[in-house]
Amino acid sequence: MDGTAPKASESPARYENGGADGPAYGAADVERWAAEPDKRPGRTAFQRDRARVLHSAALRRLAGKTQVVTPGTSGQAPAWDATPRTRLTHSLECAQVGRELGAALGCDPDLVEAACLSHDLGHPPFGHNGEQALNEFARDCGGFEGNAQSLRLLARIEPKRFVSSAATGRLVSVGLNLTRAVLDAATKYPWPRGAHPSDPASPKFGVYDDDRPVFDWVRLGAPGHRTCFEAQVMDWSDDVAYSVHDVEDGLHAGHVDPDCLHAEPERQAVFAVAVGRYVPADTDPDELAEALDRLLAQEWWPHGYDGSAVAQARLKDATSQLIGRFCLAAEGATRAAYGSGRLTRYAAELVVPRSTRMECAVLKAVADRYVMQRAEQERLRADQRVVVAELAEALTARAPEGLDPQFRALFEEAADDRARKRVIVDQIASLTDISALALHARLVGLR
Incomplete structure (x- = not known):
């Protein structure tokens, strides 16, 4: 700047x-x-x-x-x-x-x-x-x-x-x-x-x-490393949206069987994913079990999902119920702490009950266990890492060739190798999945 x-x-x-x-x-x-x-x-x-x-x-x-x-x-x-x-x-x-x-x-x-x-x-x-x-x-x-x-x-x-x-x-x-x-x-x-x-x-x-x-x-005037209240609302909204919707997508794709969450070996595998990744490492798995059981006990939980129209409607209701549950819990706890006035910037902290965070973490772990940890996903991720690494190497060797006009100009104006490398990073970061694969095929295929 x-x-x-x-x-x-x-x-x-x-x-x-x-x-x-x-x-x-x-x-x-x-x-x-x-x-x-x-x-x-x-x-x-x-x-x-x-x-x-x-x-x-x-x-x-x-x-x-x-x-x-x-x-x-x-x-x-x-x-x-x-x-x-x-x-x-x-x-x-x-x-x-x-x-x-x-x-x-x-x-x-x-x-x-x-x-x-x-x-x-x-x-x-x-x-x-x-x-x-x-x-x-x-x-x-x-x-x-x-x-x-x-x-x-x-x-x-x-x-x-x-x-x-x-x-x-x-x-x-x-x-x-x-x-x-x-x-x-x-x-x-x-x-x-x-x-x-x-x-x-x-x-x-x-x-x-x-x-x-x-x-x-x-950050002028901001207190240390504290995030503003609106950033905390954004962060919790992100957690709510992806924890709920990742499970929904996993069900639609056939990767998550909600009935498996009643089986003890499967439950323990989910809790093992959550501890240290989505909740503190010293969290008692029994606390996660209680959180999962609270969700499974809800009449709207999508038990026996089979992809039928009725099941899809029930699943959509479940996602709505979960989002409302998580947001209302945060709203209620925050209001209990700060009252009914406007809460903005650095006047408050968003309060999310621990029990609610545990429920959200269990959903994240379900998606992680059954969707992200599939063997074919790990093979795909390994291939993707190779694509990014080889694309970075090819652009470095040929730059400014291969860079979009916007990044080519920045590369030519860069003061040193460190700044030029950052421009290459910016170019790669701007790509979509498909455009990264296409550019990789074009540049690496020339070698």
Whole structure:
């Protein structure tokens, strides 16, 4: 990023009147890195942000990135129903959950929706598998992390707004130029690599070193590594959406048999997946068993799912019931802690009961055990890691050939090898699953 952040031109008055309902949003929250005129009076800054994300190419590309079940591998599901979720549909569903939960707690709904729509934008082709391969390639230029890539994309890569560099006079991109509050709400891990507040070895971080200027601007006045309230709503909405929908997709695809969850060996296998991955390592499996039993005891649980129309309707009701259950639990616990006023920014923490987190974790573990750990999935992931590694090697050898015009220009302007390598990472991260395979076939096939 370049230059000093100027004041935003949008009037913050519409956000400043929290009144008896508690804190709302002030001038700093609606500030943009680069000042802009409001082209349509009457719209709020957060409505503009939501529209920018919704209309971005980065969001559309998520339609070509697998969530959990790969299209065309539907198993027992009939061909006409082979429509598993992609990163795009997951993001849209996360946004719907987050918008309603945030509004119920006093957040600006457009702000929360924009953050939810943005939360997966930085994911590379092949999801977390591609993330692992890119992190290995980028280990000497700052690593790769999907959440840090999302900030980079929103504030730097996605072409929407350009400003003149004070240092060089050249036009430089400021990405979508979103407000401080939306960028902060989209930041799940507000720290650089190696600075996790409780686990320095954690691979999770939210900013690369060369994006620190905009990150520091976003976090101006924020208390340490604490995430803002809207980011916590986004994070829980993400957990709710993918835990519920991944199981739904697994059932549709024929990979999950809900009746197996009554068998003790299968239950213990699910709990073993959850402990250490989705719940703390010292969690008693009996607590997870109780959580699973609570879900199985619900009259709406999709026992005996067979793919029939009636069973599909019952399954859809179950997903609705689960989302409502998880969100209402968080809403109720948070209201019990903070009262009925507006809860925004750093005025509160989202409270999710431990029992609810255990239920959510069990669902994640079910999808992990029966969908992600299938042998054919591991073979597919191994092939995908090879594709990303070979694609990175080929682009490095031939760059700027093979790079899109946007990244070719950035490569040619880069100051050193480290910066040039980061451009190659950016190019690969922008690809969909199919475009990564096609580019790999074209470049690697030339060797």
